[in-house]
Structures are given as C-alpha cells and as structure tokens.
Amino acid sequence: xxxxxxxxxxxxxxxxxxxxxxxxxxxxxxxxxxxxxxxxxxxxxxxxxxxxxxxxxxxxxxxxxxxxxxxxxxxxxxxxxxxxxxxxxxxxxxxxxxxxxxxxxxxxxxxxxxxxxxxxxxxxxxxxxxxxxxxxxxxxxxxxxxxxxxxxxxxxxxxxxxxxxxxxxxxxxxxxxxxxxxxxxxxxxxxxxxxxxxxxxxxxxxxxxxxxxxxxxxxxxxxxxxxxxxxxxxxxxxxxxxxxxxxxxxxxxxxxxxxxxxxxxxxxxxxxxxxxxxxxxxxxxxxxxxxxx
Numbered sequence: 001x002x003x004x005x006x007x008x009x010x011x012x013x014x015x016x017x018x019x020x021x022x023x024x025x026x027x028x029x030x031x032x033x034x035x036x037x038x039x040x041x042x043x044x045x046x047x048x049x050x051x052x053x054x055x056x057x058x059x060x061x062x063x064x065x066x067x068x069x070x071x072x073x074x075x076x077x078x079x080x081x082x083x084x085x086x087x088x089x090x091x092x093x094x095x096x097x098x099x100x101x102x103x104x105x106x107x108x109x110x111x112x113x114x115x116x117x118x119x120x121x122x123x124x125x126x127x128x129x130x131x132x133x134x135x136x137x138x139x140x141x142x143x144x145x146x147x148x149x150x151x152x153x154x155x156x157x158x159x160x161x162x163x164x165x166x167x168x169x170x171x172x173x174x175x176x177x178x179x180x181x182x183x184x185x186x187x188x189x190x191x192x193x194x195x196x197x198x199x200x201x202x203x204x205x206x207x208x209x210x211x212x213x214x215x216x217x218x219x220x221x222x223x224x225x226x227x228x229x230x231x232x233x234x235x236x237x238x239x240x241x242x243x244x245x246x247x248x249x250x251x252x253x254x255x256x257x258x259x260x261x262x263x264x265x266x267x268x269x270x271x272x273x274x275x276x277x278x279x280x281x282x283x284x285x286x287x288x289x290x291x292x293x
Contacts, residue, residue, distance in 0.1 A: 006032040006202045009064035010231070012150065012169040013091075013249040015213045017227040022216065024209035030202060035063060036230065065198040066206055070123030071256065072273075074191040075264050078287040079280030085261075086192035087288040089207060091251045095127060095168035095186040098157060098175045105164065108135040108184050115144035117153045117165040121273060124150075124166035127188040129271060138271075151233055158236075170228035173245035174236050190249065191256055194289060204291035207253075211293065214251050221247040253293065258284045 008025065010016040016034075019025055025032050068074070071090060078085040097116055099105045105114065111132060118124035125143065132141050147153050147162055154171040156162045157180060166186055167175050176182065194203060217224055225242040232240075261284045269279060281287055 004031070006030055006198060006206065007035055007064045008032050008206070009035040009067065010227075011068055012231055013068075013093075014217055014221075014224050014227050014247065015210045015249075015251060017230065018213040018216055018224050019209040021224075022213065024212045025206070027212075028205040028208050030205040030209065032206075065196060066192050066194055066203065068190050068192050070126060071189040071191040071260075072126045072264055072268055073121055073123070074193045075261060076268065076274065076279050078193060079265075079282065080278070081280065083193040083195045085256065085288040086194055086203070086207075086290065087256045088290040088293055089192065089251055089253045090256045090260075091190040091249050093123065093168045093188055093190050093249045094172065094246065095124070095166060095188060096172055096175075096182045097128065097131070097164055097166050097184055097186060098172075098180040098182055099164045100157075100160060101179045101181055103163065103181060105183060106181075108132060111142075111164060111183065112136050112140040113142050114163055115142045117144045117147040117156065117162045119149045119153075119166075120145040122149065123168065123188050123190065124153075124186075126268070126273065127186040128166050129273075130188070130267075131184055131186045151231075155233065155235070169248050170232050170245065173228070173248075174232065174240050177240045177244060189260075200289070200291050204293050207291065207293045210251055211253055214253075217247050217250075255290075256288070261288070 008016055020034055066086065068091065074085050077083060097111070105111060116128050118128050128143060129141060144162070147156050150167065150169070150171050153165045154167060154174060157165045157175060158178065222243055225245045228242055228245060229237055265279055265282060268274065269277065
C-alpha cells in the first residue's frame with residue numbers, strides 16, 4: 001500500500017471504474033493510485049484455495065484503503081481488529097443459486113443435501129444459508145467450500161463439474177446468459193472496510209466520488225457494464241454480451257446502523273459459522289467509523 005496516496009481497487013462492481021473514467025476521484029481532490037488486484041487472463045487472482053474466503057483475506061490484510069465484502073464478514077472482521085467497518089453506507093449485491101439447464105433440481109426443496117458451492121465465510125456462505133433455511137432444515141443444507149471463490153465457481157459450473165453454485169455480480173449475469181437455471185434469489189448486503197489508517201477526509205472524498213458514480217450507473221447502466229470484462233476470465237469475453245447485463249451491486253448511502261450490526265452478529269452466532277464462536281468486540285462505536293459524506 002502506498003504511503004503517500006489513497007489506494008483504490010475495484011472489487012467486482014462498476015463504481016470505481018466509472019468514477020475513474022469520469023474523473024470523479026480527481027474532482028473531489030483525492031490524491032490516489034488505482035490498483036486492479038483481480039484482473040488476470042484466467043481470473044486466477046481470485047482463486048484463493050479451499051476454505052479461504054473474505055474473512056481470511058481481511059486477516060491477511062488487503063492492499064486498498066477501503067475494500068468491501070459481505071456485511072457479515074466485515075462486521076466480524078472489524079470487530080476482530082482487522083480494520084474498521086464504514087458505517088455511513090452499505091451496498092446490496094444481487095445474487096442467486098444456479099444449476100445446469102438439464103439438472104433435475106427445480107425448486108429450493110430439491111437442493112436438500114445437494115452441495116452448493118460457496119466461498120468460505122464469504123457472502124455466498126451466509127446468504128445461501130439465509131435463503132435456504134426458508135425451505136430446508138439445517139441438516140439438509142449442504143455447502144461445499146472446496147471450489148474456490150467467485151470466478152472459479154463460475155468456471156466449474158460452466159464445465160459441468162459442480163451440481164449447484166452461489167453466484168453474484170458479473171458471474172451471475174454470465175450464468176443467466178449461458179442458460180443456467182436460477183433456483184432462488186440470494187441478494188445480500190455488503191459493507192465497506194477501512195484498512196490501515198487513512199485520512200478520514202480521504203474516505204469522505206472517496207465515497208463522495210462513488211455517490212456520483214452510482215447516479216451515473218442508475219441513469220445509464222448499459223454504458224458501463226462493459227467494465228465487467230476487466231475482471232471476468234477471458235474465456236467468457238466472447239460468449240456473453242455485457243449490454244444484456246444488469247448494474248450489479250448498488251451502494252446505498254444510508255447508515256449501517258447499530259441495530260443492523262447487532263442483529264447480524266446474533267444471526268451469525270446462532271449458526272456457528274465461526275467454529276470457535278469468537279465474533280470479536282460487540283462495541284459498535286469502537287469497530288465502526290464514518291466520514292459524514
């Protein structure tokens with residue numbers, strides 16, 4: 001991480017790309033450098049191995065000053081001392097569970113005891129449980145943590161190597177275009193994590209630029225969905241039409257409140273997602289921060 005400049009890294013959403021294209025970061029006076037940690041020909045930089053998910057990357061330390069992940073993991077990671085949860089905004093990521101077009105799985109009930117490929121302690125892990133427990137008993141919900149993170153799971157689905165998978169962002173749109181069957185929606189909240197000790201004025205400027213980008217995306221999403229190709233593995237570039245894709249993650253400039261913070265922790269604790277049961281400090285005022293954008 002640069003000692004002199006605010007480090008910005010896109011993470012499977014459009015906002016940072018749009019703000020960079022439109023010059024919004026510069027317009028608000030942010031001295032920054034633009035990194036792209038997920039871009040690679042085969043998407044391998046997002047294949048971290050078995051039982052390595054969003055929480056583990058926060059433990060290791062991320063390179064950008066502000067990063068994002070599902071709110072459950074950011075909540076626990078911040079409470080465990082791996083950064084600060086940004087409380088002045090959150091985002092919502094459309095997601096779903098997909099199977100092959102010729103699969104005999106048609107309903108959520110059909111997923112009983114069928115391994116659904118998810119990222120360990122990542123949004124797909126939590127939201128798959130959250131949605132399926134409407135129809136299935138806890139011992140009927142089967143999760144596979146052996147298939148890597150998002151891009152790897154998309155490739156395994158495309159190659160017919162897994163029976164069901166949770167996908168979000170561009171990979172979800174790819175699966176839809178390639179004819180895979182969506183069994184149910186798994187839309188979930190995401191939160192921002194402030195890493196290191198950046199100047200809070202820089203955090204305010206960063207989110208101010210993203211707010212401008214969000215309005216552009218809301219107004220004309222088709223002008224910006226081509227940015228999904230920046231991070232998707234190249235094998236999918238010629239078989240999908242980004243013009244048919246949706247806007248993906250949407251930033252909501254409302255507080256991630258104390259009530260949401262507490263309820264989320266209670267939900268995680270009740271499902272033993274962290275084997276040792278240690279969710280860190282429950283002091284909202286100490287593990288969150290805001291910049292009053």
